[in-house]
Amino acid sequence: MTSVSETHIENRERVQPNDTNNHATAHGGNVVKWMDEVGAMSAMRHAGTSCVTAHISDLDFRRPVPQGDTCVIESYAYDTGESSIRVRVQVYRENPRTGEREQTTDSYFVFVAVDKNQSPVTVETLSVGSQECRELRDEALAGERDS
Structure with missing residues (x-):
């Protein structure tokens, strides 16, 4: 069984x-x-098979990512259904010289x-045995409800 943190x-x-x-x-x-590409990688890491996008919710662009900066995309699976995998995807702009980072987008x-x-x-149920996994899952579920 795959854990939430293993899908990061x-x-x-x-x-x-x-x-x-x-x-x-x-x-x-x-x-x-x-x-979409990075989110699918998290889903596939859990499913062990190909995954296709079924839904995107609350895709808000809060700030731009300037040319020359790095767009950092982080994702992890946090919940499953019978054949579905819910994935949180967060985007940051990062200055490649200083490492300064600022969130630009958060979506599910x-x-x-x-x-x-x-x-x-x-698909199997995700494991949330560790404190870190529970916190990631709970944070995603709370953010999903607030959106």
Whole structure:
């Protein structure tokens, strides 16, 4: 059984000119794509099979990620259904020279585990045995309710 902390993924994308909008900040579509990819990795780490995006809730862009900064995407699975996996995805802008970090986005994704024919498959329940896992799960559930 996979634990919440074992599904934690962190990835970085350097915001290049081709990733930006007219304001020289990361284009929202690129940020969503990066979130979807990293979130799916967390879901697949738990499911042990391919996962497809079923739902995205409360995707708010609170602040931009300037060109030249790093877009840090963190995700972890925090709950499961019969074939679904709920994943929290958080985004930060990070200055690559100083490491200064500021949150830009927080969202909740639902992925569905599928087989090679794209049919849903059953997933196991996540383990939340450690204090860290319980805190991550509880934080995600509270944030999901508040959104």
